[in-house]
Amino acid sequence: MNKGRPPKFKEARRPVTVTLPESTLARLATIDPDRARAIVKASHAAMPGDVKERKPVELIEVMPGLGIIMVGPSRYLQKIKWLRLIELAPLRFLVTIPTGTAVDSLELELVDLLQSVKPDEEWEKSLLEDLRDLMRNLRLEGKLRKAELLFVDTTALNFVKRRRRA
Secondary structure, eight states, rough: OOSSSSOOOOSSSOOOOOOOHHHHHHHHHHHOOSSSHHHHHHHHHOHHHHHGGGEEEEEEEETTTEEEEEEETTGGGSSTTTTTTEEEEEEEEEOOOOOTOOOOHHHHHHHHHHHOOOOOOOOHHHHHHHHHHHHHHHHHHOOOOOOOOOOOOTHHHHHHHHHHHO
């Protein structure tokens, strides 16, 4: 009795349907002619499976003596309604909080979130713990402060382009 094709992957799997741009399909074809394998390879390259292979939280120096906090993707951080994660590079997010929000509010939210992380969610746990520890250490050392970023209404970009043509 034939049970169909042998499985491509050793772990649990399920079919999904996605619509992708032609340029993405072309890129995937250069990774592997089999689309499923290409998607798996690309996702593993972007997010290695071993937590030890990647840094969930990084302190990036942007000028002498001044750094910003960058984190990897996190479903749990997205649960903090007022927190903004700005993707500056693929899968690397700048952590921002709204004006008027106390810095220690984020630390407290992280402590609360850690209680709901499931045991098999190593990445999430590592990210939340690393961020909590970084925030705590910086706060205790008096090395954590807020600054403001300039955000632009992108509809204004069309106005600027029209003004340049005139």
